Amino acid sequence: MPRVTFHPDSRSVDVRGGERLLTAAWKAGVGIKSVCGGHGKCASCLVEVDATATPPDALTPIGATERELLPADAAQRSFRLACLCSINGDVTLAVPPESQAVRNAPRKPYTVTDVEPHPIVSQRIVGVPGAWEPPLRSLTERIAGALAAAAGRRTIELPVNVVAAYSGHKDFDSAREVTATLHAERHVIALTAGRHDALYGVAIDVGTTSVVVFLCDLIRGRMVGMRTAANPQAIFGEDVISRMTHIQHDPETLGEMRRRLIDELNTLIDEIAREAGIGLAAIADAVIVGNPTMQHILLGVNPEPLGRGPYLPVWPEGVEIEAAELGLGVLPRARVFVFPSIAGYIGGDTLAALLTRDREFYRGSHLLVDVGTNGEVVLAHDGELIATSCATGPVYEGAHIHCGVRAVPGAIERVWVEPGGRIRHAIIREADGKGDPRPVGLCGSGVISSVAALLGAGLIAEDGSVAAPGFHPQLRMANGGHAPEILLVGARYARTGRDIVLTQADVRGVQLGKSALRTGIEILLADRNISQLDRVHLAGTFGNHLEPEDIVKIGLVPPLPVERIRSIGNAAGDGARMALFNRNHRRRAIALARRIRVVELSLRDDFQDLFVMHTALAPAPPALEAA
Amino acid sequence: MLDSVEAIKDFVIRGKRKEAVEEASKAIAAGADAAVIMKEGLIGAMSVVGQKFSSGEFFLPQMMIAARAMTEVIPVIKPYLVGEAAAKRGKAVIGTVQGDFHDIGKNIVKMMLEGAGYEVVDLGVDVTAEKFVDAVRRESPDFLLMSALITLTMESARRTIGAVDAAGLRGNVRIGVGGAPLTQKFADEIGADFYGADAYACVETCNRLVH
Numbered sequence: 141m142p143r144v145t146f147h148p149d150s151r152s153v154d155v156r157g158g159e160r161l162l163t164a165a166w167k168a169g170v171g172i173k174s175v176c177g178g179h180g181k182c183a184s185c186l187v188e189v190d191a192t193a194t195p196p197d198a199l200t201p202i203g204a205t206e207r208e209l210l211p212a213d214a215a216q217r218s219f220r221l222a223c224l225c226s227i228n229g230d231v232t233l234a235v236p237p238e239s240q241a242v243r244n245a246p247r248k249p250y251t252v253t254d255v256e257p258h259p260i261v262s263q264r265i266v267g268v269p270g271a272w273e274p275p276l277r278s279l280t281e282r283i284a285g286a287l288a289a290a291a292g293r294r295t296i297e298l299p300v301n302v303v304a305a306y307s308g309h310k311d312f313d314s315a316r317e318v319t320a321t322l323h324a325e326r327h328v329i330a331l332t333a334g335r336h337d338a339l340y341g342v343a344i345d346v347g348t349t350s351v352v353v354f355l356c357d358l359i360r361g362r363m364v365g366m367r368t369a370a371n372p373q374a375i376f377g378e379d380v381i382s383r384m385t386h387i388q389h390d391p392e393t394l395g396e397m398r399r400r401l402i403d404e405l406n407t408l409i410d411e412i413a414r415e416a417g418i419g420l421a422a423i424a425d426a427v428i429v430g431n432p433t434m435q436h437i438l439l440g441v442n443p444e445p446l447g448r449g450p451y452l453p454v455w456p457e458g459v460e461i462e463a464a465e466l467g468l469g470v471l472p473r474a475r476v477f478v479f480p481s482i483a484g485y486i487g488g489d490t491l492a493a494l495l496t497r498d499r500e501f502y503r504g505s506h507l508l509v510d511v512g513t514n515g516e517v518v519l520a521h522d523g524e525l526i527a528t529s530c531a532t533g534p535v536y537e538g539a540h541i542h543c544g545v546r547a548v549p550g551a552i553e554r555v556w557v558e559p560g561g562r563i564r565h566a567i568i569r570e571a572d573g574k575g576d577p578r579p580v581g582l583c584g585s586g587v588i589s590s591v592a593a594l595l596g597a598g599l600i601a602e603d604g605s606v607a608a609p610g611f612h613p614q615l616r617m618a619n620g621g622h623a624p625e626i627l628l629v630g631a632r633y634a635r636t637g638r639d640i641v642l643t644q645a646d647v648r649g650v651q652l653g654k655s656a657l658r659t660g661i662e663i664l665l666a667d668r669n670i671s672q673l674d675r676v677h678l679a680g681t682f683g684n685h686l687e688p689e690d691i692v693k694i695g696l697v698p699p700l701p702v703e704r705i706r707s708i709g710n711a712a713g714d715g716a717r718m719a720l721f722n723r724n725h726r727r728r729a730i731a732l733a734r735r736i737r738v739v740e741l742s743l744r745d746d747f748q749d750l751f752v753m754h755t756a757l758a759p760a761p762p763a764l765e766a767a
Numbered sequence: 768m769l770d771s772v773e774a775i776k777d778f779v780i781r782g783k784r785k786e787a788v789e790e791a792s793k794a795i796a797a798g799a800d801a802a803v804i805m806k807e808g809l810i811g812a813m814s815v816v817g818q819k820f821s822s823g824e825f826f827l828p829q830m831m832i833a834a835r836a837m838t839e840v841i842p843v844i845k846p847y848l849v850g851e852a853a854a855k856r857g858k859a860v861i862g863t864v865q866g867d868f869h870d871i872g873k874n875i876v877k878m879m880l881e882g883a884g885y886e887v888v889d890l891g892v893d894v895t896a897e898k899f900v901d902a903v904r905r906e907s908p909d910f911l912l913m914s915a916l917i918t919l920t921m922e923s924a925r926r927t928i929g930a931v932d933a934a935g936l937r938g939n940v941r942i943g944v945g946g947a948p949l950t951q952k953f954a955d956e957i958g959a960d961f962y963g964a965d966a967y968a969c970v971e972t973c974n975r976l977v978h
Binding site (some may be wrong): 150181205379382384385388444447448449587603604605619622623644645651734742743751752753756764 | 867868917918950951952
């Protein structure tokens with residue numbers, strides 16, 4: 141069996157001959173970018189074969205598609221595309237930084253929100269009568285009776301699995317005092333001998349790219365700890381569509397994605413709990429939000445219909461499911477609340493983000509925008525809520541961009557042009573401020589920042605065309621002399637040893653993404669017959685890193701004073717914590733899900749003209765007609 | 768006459784609808800050959816626009832306004848096309864595949880085909896395999912053209928080709944596919960006759976195959 145060794149992870153895997161290199165990486169648990177889902181379209185899965193340790197025939201020869209996609213200097217440096225070559229013998233290779241799918245943590249994962257604690261779980265300490273006290277009753281009946289009496293209820297639900305777990309403890313039969321953990325005051329989900337007052341919960345935000353877990357003290361209403369990690373499903377593709385495509389080709393993958401996600405969540409929960417010295421059994425509640433695809437996969441429901449018209453969820457409702465059934469490593473009988481999914485791309489994360497908005501949001505005209513691989517937009521006007529989703533594409537995450545990288549240390553996050561014409565940049569630094577100061581590529585905010593800066597300096601025109609060489613020393617022809625590109629950082633100043641450029645195709649990608657979002661916003665405004673916005677609320681980690689001036693300059697949002705744009709952080713995670721601390725917010729989320737009207741863009745007659753028009757990089761684009 | 772055709776071509780490339788139509792009317796009134804306007808002016812303009820789009824110099828708005836300008840010139844010159852020039856170059860049935868509502872690319876291909884002298888039957892968006900099969904049976908087109916813009920809906924193209932084959936209609940029609948996530952490789956794999964990397968490439972291939 142051929143063996144494949146991946147560096148810098150130094151992981152190896154034995155595979156059958158003929159296996160695709162990308163598949164081998166998945167099997168080895170090595171994350172390689174595959175923006176297009178491994179279809180030989182995007183060249184993001186570029187790897188460098190170690191020619192000294194790999195026989196020349198260990199990989200299938202470079203075919204026509206691969207040759208076309210490989211960078212010009214690929215031949216000298218033994219680059220290959222992992223999705224387009226198959227394994228015949230032992231291979232040793234390196235995954236360069238720009239191809240690594242290892243995702244960073246959100247750079248600003250949460251904001252502090254004040255919530256009145258009103259958890260759905262509670263604890264009750266009751267005195268339990270002894271076994272000989274008449275009338276003679278079973279232990280279960282005595283506990284249930286004491287609980288019902290203390291709660292002033294006629295009955296209390298005490299299921300056998302809770303009693304079974306309790307009966308496993310030493311001295312369970314002789315305890316005079318029992319602490320019961322209840323869900324919604326009537327379902328006993330845990331029994332412990334003695335007096336206890338520890339009640340914790342986890343709020344979980346499952347993003348396509350990363351997952352965040354917050355451990356919270358439900359009695360004191362405060363966060364105990366948080367952890368974040370890459371969504372382990374990334375090996376099945378960067379975006380939801382690639383993951384759906386995997387499921388479409390092999391339905392078994394759904395279970396695999398679900399398992400990997402749950403495993404990762406459990407690891408995170410375990411780590412935070414251990415650090416805080418909290419037992420997993422004390423975590424009696426959980427709330428999970430995600431985009432509809434993530435929520436479907438989490439529940440084991442096939443998300444595939446979400447990806448194609450008419451984009452309807454299979455399972456739309458908010459649901460409580462036992463942790464044991466879900467596989468979540470908290471108190472087994474905890475009832476995990478998973479948020480509703482309203483439409484193909486509008487789900488729990490959007491609802492959770494809305495929960496963080498106060499009454500002010502519902503007065504006047506407010507816009508909530510969450511930009512990631514997909515853009516979700518909610519407009520509140522005169523108390524009405526309408527929403528839509530926009531296929532912004534992956535450019536906002538630095539994908540599909542020639543020199544695009546995730547927001548990792550070394551990624552260029554800001555670009556500006558000095559009055560003398562010099563193009564400058566700033567990168568994301570390591571947390572300790574040290575590390576290699578050389579850039580690796582452009583992350584999403586770096587892409588937007590450079591387009592805005594170069595637009596202002598005249599290197600890019602409003603119609604998106606890159607100026608001809610001669611206008612600026614850093615302009616040159618590329619793509620076989622067909623299209624101009626802008627050299628941002630020369631090869632010898634870059635960590636990759638290759639030029640970092642912004643190509644004409646990159647700018648076109650930004651235009652498509654920009655227009656998708658702006659067209660969505662314009663259609664919502666037109667639906668409510670308004671043209672002015674009181675405020676734009678930018679959710680998502682991406683929104684945190686965009687300059688409001690840039691957003692307005694390239695026309696991502698309708699023209700408005702920059703001070704009306706407010707970044708609201710990881711609002712989905714904040715909303716999930718609110719719903720964990722206070723049960724009323726779950727009811728609010730369900731009510732919001734019913735109240736929001738979804739506008740499907742692609743079914744509208746004016747979509748095409750608006751979309752084409754708004755590809756212009758300007759606050760107010762010129763009308764489409766040239767005549 | 769040639770100056771006038773050059774002017775029409777230039778107006779179309781720049782998307783100047785009014786000017787292009789006026790210039791064409793003037794040329795026709797002055798006795799210009801409609802076939803030359805069609806071939807040198809319109810089809811010539813579309814080939815320039817197509818090349819500029821492929822290189823990245825032109826983008827959707829320029830492509831769209833140029834294609835619109837062209838479609839407005841066609842009715843002006845059409846009554847004056849005679850003989851071979853008046854005959855349709857071929858017939859195409861076009862639509863986006865089932866589950867796909869993205870039709871900007873399809874609409875551009877349609878306009879360019881019309882400009883190139885084809886009769887185009889547009890089935891719109893979200894077209895099922897059955898609807899494509901019915902249209903092929905009813906229209907007996909030279910081409911069946913499908914576009915898909917999401918990876919997930921690419922499979923619908925495969926289903927449609929299967930349905931056309933199963934209906935025994937494949938002998939008379941050539942199937943072309945296109946759309947952002949598609950590749951030549953995928954087109955080969957699902958048994959399409961050709962792949963259009965962009966609108967212009969699609970029209971070019973039709974021109975080559977129709978003879």
